Amino acid sequence: MASYLILIYDDEAAVERADQASAHALLEAHREFGAANGAAISGGNALVSTESATSIRRDPSGELTVTDGPFIETKEALGGYYLIEAADLDEAIAIARQVPVRTGGVEVRPIRVFD
Amino acid sequence: MAAGSPLAAAIAEAHRREWAFVLAATVRVTRDLDLAEECVQDAYARALESWADGGIPANPGAWLTTVARRRALDLRRRSARFARSLPLLLDERYEPDEEPPHEVADDRLRLIFTCCHPALAPAAQVALTLRLVCGLSTTEVARAFLVSETTMAARITRAKKKIASARIPYRVPGAEELPARTDAALSVVHLVFTTGHTAPAGERLLRQDLVERALDLARMLRSLLAADREVAGLLALILLTNARSATRVSAEGELLLLADQDRSRWDQQAIAEGRELVREALRRRPPGRFALMAAIAAVHAEAASFEQTAWREIVALYDLLGEIWPSPVVALNRAAAIGLADGPAAGLRALDELAAEPRLATYRYLAAARADFLRRLGRTAEARGAYQEALLLTENAVERAFLAGRLQALDPSLPAPG
Numbered sequence: 001m002a003s004y005l006i007l008i009y010d011d012e013a014a015v016e017r018a019d020q021a022s023a024h025a026l027l028e029a030h031r032e033f034g035a036a037n038g039a040a041i042s043g044g045n046a047l048v049s050t051e052s053a054t055s056i057r058r059d060p061s062g063e064l065t066v067t068d069g070p071f072i073e074t075k076e077a078l079g080g081y082y083l084i085e086a087a088d089l090d091e092a093i094a095i096a097r098q099v100p101v102r103t104g105g106v107e108v109r110p111i112r113v114f115d
Numbered sequence: 116m117a118a119g120s121p122l123a124a125a126i127a128e129a130h131r132r133e134w135a136f137v138l139a140a141t142v143r144v145t146r147d148l149d150l151a152e153e154c155v156q157d158a159y160a161r162a163l164e165s166w167a168d169g170g171i172p173a174n175p176g177a178w179l180t181t182v183a184r185r186r187a188l189d190l191r192r193r194s195a196r197f198a199r200s201l202p203l204l205l206d207e208r209y210e211p212d213e214e215p216p217h218e219v220a221d222d223r224l225r226l227i228f229t230c231c232h233p234a235l236a237p238a239a240q241v242a243l244t245l246r247l248v249c250g251l252s253t254t255e256v257a258r259a260f261l262v263s264e265t266t267m268a269a270r271i272t273r274a275k276k277k278i279a280s281a282r283i284p285y286r287v288p289g290a291e292e293l294p295a296r297t298d299a300a301l302s303v304v305h306l307v308f309t310t311g312h313t314a315p316a317g318e319r320l321l322r323q324d325l326v327e328r329a330l331d332l333a334r335m336l337r338s339l340l341a342a343d344r345e346v347a348g349l350l351a352l353i354l355l356t357n358a359r360s361a362t363r364v365s366a367e368g369e370l371l372l373l374a375d376q377d378r379s380r381w382d383q384q385a386i387a388e389g390r391e392l393v394r395e396a397l398r399r400r401p402p403g404r405f406a407l408m409a410a411i412a413a414v415h416a417e418a419a420s421f422e423q424t425a426w427r428e429i430v431a432l433y434d435l436l437g438e439i440w441p442s443p444v445v446a447l448n449r450a451a452a453i454g455l456a457d458g459p460a461a462g463l464r465a466l467d468e469l470a471a472e473p474r475l476a477t478y479r480y481l482a483a484a485r486a487d488f489l490r491r492l493g494r495t496a497e498a499r500g501a502y503q504e505a506l507l508l509t510e511n512a513v514e515r516a517f518l519a520g521r522l523q524a525l526d527p528s529l530p531a532p533g
Contacts, residue, residue, distance in 0.1 A: 002282050088284040089234055090292070110281050 001085050003042070003111035004092040009076040010104035012049050018102070029100035037084070037095050044082035076104040083111075125171045126162060133176035134250030135335065139222035140180045142285060144187040146204040148247065148275050151187065158183035180219055204229075204278070204285040223248070224287045224339050231300040232283045239274035240303050246271055248335075249328050259325050261316055297340060301349050301405060304332045308353050312360075316510035320364050326357055348396035348405030354389035355412035358382040370517035374421040386416045404440040407432055426456035443474045451484050459488040479508035483518065495525050 018026070034041060050070040059065045070077060082099065086092040089108070096108045137158065141151040158179045172178040230243040238260075245251045245259065257267035277283065288296045311325025333350040340346045362376035393413045396406035411432045418424035433449035446469055454462015466485050475481045486501035502522040509515050 088282040088286075089232075090284055090286070090288065093234070108281075 001087055002092075002113075004084050004086055004089075004096075005109050005111060006044075006082040006084060006092075006096045006099055007078055007107045007109065008080040008082075008099060008101060008104070009074075009107065010079045010102050011075060012077050012079065014102050015079065016049065026100055026102065033098055033100055037098065040084045040086060040091075040095055042083050042085055044080070046080040047078065049079070050077045079104075122163075122167055122171065125166065125175065126159065129162070129175040129179060130159065130250055131331065133179055135223045135226060135248045136176050136221065137179045137183055138247060138250070139226040140219050141183045141187050142204065142226065143220075143222055144184050144191070146285070148204070148278065150190065151183075152247070154183045154186040154190070155179070157186055177219070184219075221339070222285075223335065225285050227300055227336070227339075228287055228296055229278060229283060229285050231296070231303045232278070233296070233299050234281060234283055235274050235277060237303075237306070239270055240299070241306055242267060242270050243274050244303050244332070245307065245328065248332065251328070255324075259310065259322065297343055298345065300336065301345060304329055304336065305349060305352075305405070307332065308356075312356060313514075314511055318512045320370060320511060320513035321360060323360070326353075326360070329353055330357065344396045344399035345403040345405050347392045348403055348407075348409045351389045351392035351396055351409035352405055352412055354385045354392070355409060355416050358385040358389065358416060364513060368513065368516075369520070370513050373415065378418075378420070381416065386413075389413060389416065401439060402435070404436060407436040407439070411436075424455070426452055430456055443469065443472045443478070444480075446472070447475060447478070447481055447484065454484075454488050459491040463488040463492065477508055479505050479514075482508060486518075486521070490521070490525065499525055 015023075030046075034044075053068075053070040054066060055069060055071045056064055056066050057071070084092060084095055086095060089110075092108050096106050099106050134155070138151055138155045141154050142148060145151040145154065161182055162175070162179060166172070227244070227248055230247055231240045235243065242256050242260070245256045246253065251259075253268050253271060254264055256271070257264040260267070262270075287293075307325055308329035311322040311327075311329060313320060314322050330350075330353050333346070333353050336343075336346045337350050358381050359373075359376060361382070362378075362380050363371055365371050389409065390413050393406065393409045396402065396409060399406060402410070411429055414425050414429050414432070429452045430449060433445060433452055437445050437449060447466070450462060450465035450469060453465045463485065466481065466488065469475055469481065482501050482505035486498050486505055489495075489498035489501055499522060502518055502525070506515060506518045506522070509518060
């Protein structure tokens, strides 16, 4: 078995605009996804929107500076993730396909193993 | 060893016919693509010596498989070499500590589906398939796609790394995934074929080496997935299109359009085989895209002359194709067929409907088709502009010479453009 991180990217503006009923439906879809794949899921969270993000990076002089905003500005931002266990990429993809998203999509990344 | 000797011929034949089988069976032992390739290359090198002394074995593929797998087992026992930085390929059948089963299974489909996995970039899928399934060297694959050897080597290495690190399994997909994954494999073979059929750039119109590899791959898939109608469709498409290859360029190296080809020199055996396969491919409801493309190629192959071609049937087949495989190129071919069924004015109208399609804006065949209809309507000035546009977009030397010739024929008083 191997671990994969499923990163969920979605249009934040669309998420913000969503009315209560559709936000509730999305949450419900995630609950159903979690129930259907409970054995494979070992973790996962939704993130507060990138408006709340703070980035810390080195400036040219090598000093760490703290700034407002996400590390990389994109239309479709990282909004949540699942950590799953799967035998191989095909199994991971089969699970990732079921992750509810609004307009965006997901990225599947193997977790690096250090000996 | 003389290049034309029976031994050289036997090795070359074994390379072409058996490479995929031998490599696929060896991957099962090494569970590492690089190591398996080394073992298989080593087996071919040994064959050169061993067959010279002891004669060519009755079953060269079995001989090569045994030698390659024995070498892989040796390396595995001296496991220092086996401690790889990358994880091993996944294979549910046995653990690497066990002896491989005595019976050698045909693992070619596993190898093909691993190379054509949708998680790999399309260019990488094609490169890996040519390298691992066809046994081409990195130099040969690089030359086929007109990229530097360094670029191609990096592309292949990156793809192999992803197979190991993302754990793309060495497996034939289950029934649910099989149709989509088979389609991905067919797309790879089709791309090898189209690249060979009309080289995107370069001096030669055809790259017969690539066409033959595509034909080998299509035949291999046909033997391994005999029930799949789209596999039959792709093999038919390649056979029927390639049946015209000898007549596509004149003795002087000039491009000959379908209208000007000597139909008596088309390969009738390939056409007969292709037509049989089209009938089978069309039994799927609804027919797939390769079946429909093959059916169009069959209508051309059956026509006694260009004028007697059943253009309405071709337009109808493009209509069906456009429904299941909507693409600007299909729309363009449909428009061109309308022009041949209903005359150049109708064809031009159909082409102009596509002018807004951004993906066709830089497509050389749109400008070339417009130029042809404008020329036949006597709208010389506009035809000249369209030919000039097509020339700007065309990089294949044989196609360029054809367009330059048409341009000059519009106005014979002008010198031929360079």
